[in-house]
Amino acid sequence: MRISFVLNNSDTEIDLTDDTTPLLWVIRDVLGLKGTKFGCGKAACGACTLVIDGEAVRSCLYPVKFAEGKQITTIEGLGTEENPHPIQQAWIEEIVPQCGYCQSGFMMATAALLEKHQSPTDDDIDKNITNICRCATYYRMRKAIHRAVELKGTEISETEPQKS
Amino acid sequence: MGGNKKKISRRRFLIRGGVGTLGVVAIGTYLFRNPIRRKILAVADSGESPYLGSGMEPMLWFEITKENKVVLHSPKVEMGQGTFTGLAQMAADELEVDMNQISVVHAASISGNLDSFATGGSTSISSLWQPLRELAATLREMLKQEAVKRLGFEASSIKVENGVIRVGDTELTYTEIAQGVSKWEVPKTPALKAIKNYKFIGKPIPRVDLNSKVFGDPIFGMDAEMPEMLYGAVVRPNKVGAKFISADVSKAQTMPDIVKIIEEEDFVGVVAKSFTAAERAKEAIDVTWEVTENWQTDDIREMVKVGKGKAFLLQKEGDNLKDDDNLIAMEFSSPIGAHAQLEPNGVLASVEGDKVTLKMATQVVALTRKEVAKRLDVDEEKVNIIPTYLGGGFGRRLHTPHAVQAAVMSKAVGKPVKYFFSRREEFQHDLFRPPTHHQLHGKLDDQGNIAFIQHDFSSGDVAIDAAMLPGFLHGVLGTDVGAIRGGFCHYSGIPNIRTVSWHVDLPFATSWWRSLGLLANTFAWESFMDELAIRAGKNPVAFRLAHIQDDEKGNRLKAVIKAAAKKANYKDKAVNGRAMGIAASTDAGTPCAQVAEVSVVNNEIKVHKVTCAMDPGLAINPDQIRAQCEGAIIMGMSASLYEKMELVDGELTPIIYGPYEMAQMKHAPKEIDVVLLQGSDKPGAVGEPPLGPIAAAIANAVFRITGNRLTQLPLSLT
Numbered sequence: 070m071r072i073s074f075v076l077n078n079s080d081t082e083i084d085l086t087d088d089t090t091p092l093l094w095v096i097r098d099v100l101g102l103k104g105t106k107f108g109c110g111k112a113a114c115g116a117c118t119l120v121i122d123g124e125a126v127r128s129c130l131y132p133v134k135f136a137e138g139k140q141i142t143t144i145e146g147l148g149t150e151e152n153p154h155p156i157q158q159a160w161i162e163e164i165v166p167q168c169g170y171c172q173s174g175f176m177m178a179t180a181a182l183l184e185k186h187q188s189p190t191d192d193d194i195d196k197n198i199t200n201i202c203r204c205a206t207y208y209r210m211r212k213a214i215h216r217a218v219e220l221k222g223t224e225i226s227e228t229e230p231q232k233s
Numbered sequence: 234m235g236g237n238k239k240k241i242s243r244r245r246f247l248i249r250g251g252v253g254t255l256g257v258v259a260i261g262t263y264l265f266r267n268p269i270r271r272k273i274l275a276v277a278d279s280g281e282s283p284y285l286g287s288g289m290e291p292m293l294w295f296e297i298t299k300e301n302k303v304v305l306h307s308p309k310v311e312m313g314q315g316t317f318t319g320l321a322q323m324a325a326d327e328l329e330v331d332m333n334q335i336s337v338v339h340a341a342s343i344s345g346n347l348d349s350f351a352t353g354g355s356t357s358i359s360s361l362w363q364p365l366r367e368l369a370a371t372l373r374e375m376l377k378q379e380a381v382k383r384l385g386f387e388a389s390s391i392k393v394e395n396g397v398i399r400v401g402d403t404e405l406t407y408t409e410i411a412q413g414v415s416k417w418e419v420p421k422t423p424a425l426k427a428i429k430n431y432k433f434i435g436k437p438i439p440r441v442d443l444n445s446k447v448f449g450d451p452i453f454g455m456d457a458e459m460p461e462m463l464y465g466a467v468v469r470p471n472k473v474g475a476k477f478i479s480a481d482v483s484k485a486q487t488m489p490d491i492v493k494i495i496e497e498e499d500f501v502g503v504v505a506k507s508f509t510a511a512e513r514a515k516e517a518i519d520v521t522w523e524v525t526e527n528w529q530t531d532d533i534r535e536m537v538k539v540g541k542g543k544a545f546l547l548q549k550e551g552d553n554l555k556d557d558d559n560l561i562a563m564e565f566s567s568p569i570g571a572h573a574q575l576e577p578n579g580v581l582a583s584v585e586g587d588k589v590t591l592k593m594a595t596q597v598v599a600l601t602r603k604e605v606a607k608r609l610d611v612d613e614e615k616v617n618i619i620p621t622y623l624g625g626g627f628g629r630r631l632h633t634p635h636a637v638q639a640a641v642m643s644k645a646v647g648k649p650v651k652y653f654f655s656r657r658e659e660f661q662h663d664l665f666r667p668p669t670h671h672q673l674h675g676k677l678d679d680q681g682n683i684a685f686i687q688h689d690f691s692s693g694d695v696a697i698d699a700a701m702l703p704g705f706l707h708g709v710l711g712t713d714v715g716a717i718r719g720g721f722c723h724y725s726g727i728p729n730i731r732t733v734s735w736h737v738d739l740p741f742a743t744s745w746w747r748s749l750g751l752l753a754n755t756f757a758w759e760s761f762m763d764e765l766a767i768r769a770g771k772n773p774v775a776f777r778l779a780h781i782q783d784d785e786k787g788n789r790l791k792a793v794i795k796a797a798a799k800k801a802n803y804k805d806k807a808v809n810g811r812a813m814g815i816a817a818s819t820d821a822g823t824p825c826a827q828v829a830e831v832s833v834v835n836n837e838i839k840v841h842k843v844t845c846a847m848d849p850g851l852a853i854n855p856d857q858i859r860a861q862c863e864g865a866i867i868m869g870m871s872a873s874l875y876e877k878m879e880l881v882d883g884e885l886t887p888i889i890y891g892p893y894e895m896a897q898m899k900h901a902p903k904e905i906d907v908v909l910l911q912g913s914d915k916p917g918a919v920g921e922p923p924l925g926p927i928a929a930a931i932a933n934a935v936f937r938i939t940g941n942r943l944t945q946l947p948l949s950l951t
Contacts, residue, residue, distance in 0.1 A: 103449070105449070106455065106575070107653075108577075109890055110414065114892040168574075169446030173449045176447075194898060201897065202575070208863045
């Protein structure tokens with residue numbers, strides 16, 4: 070079965086015999102992007118979080134057939150070392166990661182949060198960021214989320230004059 | 234490039250020859266004649282342990298690349314604790330290179346640079362503090378000697394900075410020097426710089442692995458790949474103590490994408506073309522298990538009781554405790570805890586003839602190599618373990634025998650096989666933090682000082698029967714070197730002290746969990762100290778300080794207690810529904826005190842702020858030490874307030890995050906204030922000590938709000 074979607078701004082088409090395979094494994098093992106992690110396989114930990122059409126999705130239980138026609142962003146598509154996304158820049162400034170395994174999932178969950186809430190409160194963060202970090206880097210992650218909002222604001226004010 | 238007079242083998246240069254780097258071997262200058270004995274003594278004394286090199290052979294420590302950068306091969310693995318960054322700082326300072334000129338990789342076992350102990354016990358930085366700086370300084374001097382030879386100047390007239398050697402207007406980079414050397418001369422170990430002259434040691438340098446972890450680089454064991462790689466799965470029982478009898482694989486055999494079903498004496502495995510295919514086939518195998526007992530949580534609680542099993546007197550100061558009317562007695566307990574690290578245990582194994590390669594996250598490279606070599610009946614030198622970054626360690630990867638199963642499966646199919654645990658397997662086949670039970674007895678004298686104190690504690694195994702430690706260790710020491718962490722009385726001013734450990738065998742595996750016995754033992758100790766202070770009518774800070782002697786260890790402990798209380802502006806009573814609790818511990822030589830600011834709403838305990846003062850000695854990287862404190866506090870909070878495993882009809886449960894309740898963003902304190910003291914000119918333990926005080930600090934705060942003395946972990950008011 071052929072399935073087409075837009076992955077990190079690139080048109081992507083795959084051909085699979087089993088279209089119930091979770092999207093996570095297609096991204097990791099078929100398309101070779103390893104930044105999205107397997108943690109539990111039950112959508113309980115958030116290590117596999119992607120942004121699909123603006124929503125945070127835990128991809129380990131998301132059958133690949135539902136990806137048809139969707140816009141998918143992984144950590145590799147969020148930003149690059151040369152051009153980091155404000156969330157990644159904030160993560161660097163706050164030196165958030167420890168073991169690092171869950172961090173992609175948290176950054177993607179944050180990306181979806183910031184699409185909905187331009188300036189999330191602590192309460193918004195508590196309600197929306199429900200992934201698990203065993204190193205418990207939550208304290209710095211919260212700071213980084215607020216910092217990302219600031220950086221994003223700077224980005225917008227820098228680009229706005231060109232629009233007007 | 235060639236060897237030197239100490240027969241540095243050609244093989245070691247060839248390791249990296251293919252990727253455009255130049256090999257430079259520095260020789261280990263520190264060999265322990267009797268490492269095991271030293272280790273026993275060190276562990277028994279303080280939880281510290283030396284770096285244990287693997288023998289007389291030269292080892293690969295550094296490479297100099299064509300870009301004039303240095304690659305440090307670390308025998309310690311990076312699991313989030315920040316060791317790579319600290320090691321890079323230590324090496325860069327003595328090597329005279331900038332931080333952006335040094336990178337750190339895991340030493341492959343074939344490089345010879347493997348630690349026969351492990352990465353654990355909060356010892357990576359402290360154990361390599363002296364040897365790594367000496368190695369780096371030796372390499373710097375080797376390069377200088379060559380430059381002197383080449384340029385013909387006096388050694389005293391040359392300057393070294395940022396990997397460049399200068400004499401007047403002449404410059405030679407480390408790369409240029411290394412390229413021309415056919416035979417290295419190794420000088421005597423040079424003197425090390427004064428600490429005040431270091432540029433990077435002591436500074437909050439960003440983690441060297443920061444970008445990899447922010448941009449999603451494939452650095453973990455789970456991310457490893459090899460051409461033609463297949464996926465493996467191994468059938469594991471759901472019930473504790475289940476014995477494998479037989480398996481009907483006929484249904485699995487016919488499923489799509491199955492390559493082979495592997496039936497060994499001790500396990501049944503599946504190799505398939507994808508992870509999902511392997512998992513599905515595994516589920517379809519019908520295994521007959523023999524289960525003799527369906528264990529329940531209460532059975533275990535009954536077993537882990539002071540007074541049952543073998544007793545061992547750990548600490549004996551002054552007179553025995555006498556039974557009398559004024560004796561204050563309390564009991565405490567802690568449940569079975571899971572590691573719950575996010576990256577499942579796993580390994581990618583490739584067996585081609587007698588050449589064995591494993592890419593994996595492990596804390597025990599040497600032990601894993603030994604186990605794989607033994608099972609495949611090949612020389613240990615033929616097994617190359619390439620460690621990856623660990624998606625969490627916490628002690629879970631101090632035994633990784635699944636490497637053996639992956640190697641057996643790879644051998645059977647003649648292709649690389651990647652095998653990792655499902656989350657259910659992680660939860661049911663964890664090497665758990667053992668449950669504990671504690672009895673404390675104390676007596677106050679007429680002035681309200683402690684006259685007697687006795688701590689009895691019972692715990693499942695931590696170190697006994699651990700694959701990592703030699704079997705005779707238990708016999709030598711008579712007790713469990715892991716379970717006793719935090720069990721001792723650190724209030725040296727109390728005249729009469731007894732500490733007794735009790736040991737029972739549990740029907741499931743328990744082992745190393747970050748900080749070992751510290752979490753539960755400190756919970757019991759420091760809750761009891763709080764209770765005694767209240768009964769004595771004294772301020773808990775002053776009460777603690779009054780029972781600590783003025784020796785070096787005592788003064789460091791006092792200093793962190795004072796610093797935490799001061800920074801938190803500690804108040805010994807609830808104000809507007811919020812209260813503070815204080816607790817302290819010394820673990821592996823590092824004292825730590827914490828003040829938790831807590832409220833209780835609808836019987837739910839909420840931690841608002843934690844102030845932490847810790848003295849790990851010389852702080853190599855203050856930012857990463859703070860990060861370890863922040864993480865340990867929240868991980869400790871998680872274990873203190875939410876986490877527990879149960880046994881229901883023989884099955885360990887829960888088997889998934891969520892039902893296994895853990896701290897999330899919403900639970901984490903909004904404020905964490907860390908004060909670092911440096912009471913020694915050597916770096917000490919960092920990763921585990923800050924897990925000690927948190928449970929008691931929270932419980933002591935709850936007492937001031939509700940009047941309830943909580944004596945069981947996880948803490949609950951319902």
